[in-house]
Amino acid sequence: MARIKFENVKKTFGKVCALDGISFEIHDNEFFVLFGPAGAGKTTILNCVAGILIPDEGTISFNDQLMNLVDPARRNVAMVFENYALYPNMTVYDNMASPLRSKLYKTDENTIKEKVYAAAKMMKMENLLERLPSQLSNGQKQRVAMGRALVRDPNVFLMDEPLAHLDAKLRNSMRTELKEMQANLGSTCIYVTHDFMEAMALGDRIAIINKGKIIQIGSGDEIYYMPINEFVASLMGEPQINIIPSTIKVEGNKYNLCFEVLGKKISMEMPVDEKVMVKIGELALRCVDIGIRPQHIQYSFEKIEGYFKATVYSYESIGNKSVIIADCGDYQLRMIAPNGLRVRIDSDIYIHPEIGKSIVFDCESKNYIVRYDEEAVKALATIQEVR
Template sequence: MSSVELQHISKRFPTVAALSDVSFTVRDHEFFVLLGPTGAGKTTTLRIIAALLKQDEGSVLFDGEAVDGLTPADRDVAFVFQQYSLYPTMTVYDNLAFPLRSPMRKTPEPEIKERVQHAAEILRITHLLDRKTARLSGGEMQRVSIGRAIVRQPRIFLMDEPLSNLDAKLRESLRVELQHMQKTQGNTTLFVTHDQIEALTMADRIAVLDHGRIIQIGAPADIYDRPATTFVATLVGTPRINLFTAARENGTYFVANSDLHLPMPGDRAMPQQVQVGLRPEDVKITPGGRFTGVVALTEPLGVETILHIRSGQQTLLSILPGITPLRRDDPVRFDILHERLHFFDVDGKRV
């Protein structure tokens, strides 16, 4: 396993700039997640690391050594594609054995057999080994595709949204399996996803990418608790963060079109106009709350209920544990945890 470093990578396609000045390091044995919406340049980044695509500027380093001149085969990476990318005319066994049968690797057949068996056991696909890949379900195909990556010991695992074509249940269980596998074997993994839950649950560190630029890099807790921009704040967390514009008056921020008002933090210089971010779990429904509102909608999810509260002309989300007896149009009182407020300037940058 290796560490992988990207230095000032830029890539332009004929019509768009896919990546501009992207730099980050995936440390050895780290589970690193690249999170961003569709078209952010996540896949482009992966393909550049695998040498399936050539960057216009910048350089890729494996263990501190530039690998820009090397082909995909020489870089020795494993790639799990979103479309599974299995060889359709071969059996599952042959698919798994394919990378080991490369003349560049020269693995004896008994060892191939052993390693394929081992990978199949980890992914619980032993019973599928004799099948043709065309007859597998999506989940089985993706397991085989992950298996093809783990039969060998590459320098880094590159995974391009491997779970996004699967149904919710399967995605959840494969997510746990992947995480378990990565932790027990210590594989360096770069995982691309647009799903913030995958990012938060699996990552050691997350890099948030938007329009080809890195917005923030940090541990999941950093990203969630100290989002660098409103973009990151809204991208991460369900239900979505409450975001209001507010104006300052005598040391207090008044939220437009409602009677919500928040104290100004005293420890830093604050602008006149701000955007205030407020996580739903930081809006506490209590009988003695300082603010009043009306229930606009409830979304009972079983383990918790998402409450849409109308206050003035603003609607904010809150979370209650379990199922609530509150109904539409019921009046509620709530408090806001001041120490958990996020302030952003009008351009969306954290202050």
């Protein structure tokens, strides 16, 4: 139950700038996800909230109360570390009970037992309570660390990739449990992950962070449909978005998109969309990057008019679908395919990108310009209205 505010927070380690003057606010009772590549500064943010690290500059406040110099023990924060941090000489039960036996948050044993067993049931580890950490797998240790946080009633839950060491089936079930737990407890939760699906499934809002800077904050749908730049667009999606370097040529009232495939120049007429053309015209752009999601690329192994020829680079089966990667010379295109296809590497493949469902980026700054797909924009507006 805390509203957390960062104002111009900077943290350096020697010559490395881990947080570069970041400012953002996390709402009370919000499930807030930090998403970005390794080394982006996500864990540093958690450590600053917990009080493990003190910012070099800027302020951190809980409910408008300055917390920079408040002792970590008095912040009422529960943290799940990526490296478990379990007491090796204590059983699972005692590890989970340890926060409730501390001097600051001491609780009677009957209440402790009730909370530990409730958390153990949620973590599906009732049969592990008498074991020592040395007798557990990495996934089980991770669940103990999560259970130790869940027995608390903190102002803020801090979770640093808590599902990373769990098997796929348990990870999926735990996503649901975590979201329901946070809603029931009414606590603010800051969650770090590298997993796009986890970020989308759990976050009320997602902060994209890279090189110590907050790049974009919004709901999963907002960021997916309206990524602020190509970096964000490539993070939000699996398989990642295709980027086609292109130029726009105006011939009368027609706009043609021109790009190269294996050294051959291709020209495709762009769909008529006044909003897109006005935006591109305002910026006087002729050079653009076209972003197209893999599900919006049609393909065939037989020659079809309007399709351009490329070469199959790889074919990957990923569960309920497959991904074909086509070599187009200076770039590669990913497309979704059904399982069971017989695809030969280096064979010809004919491709047709649906330009009408693309995102237009500036080829120099790599920033978002406009989105073609009006249906996606309307869907996003409906989602925002419902919220």
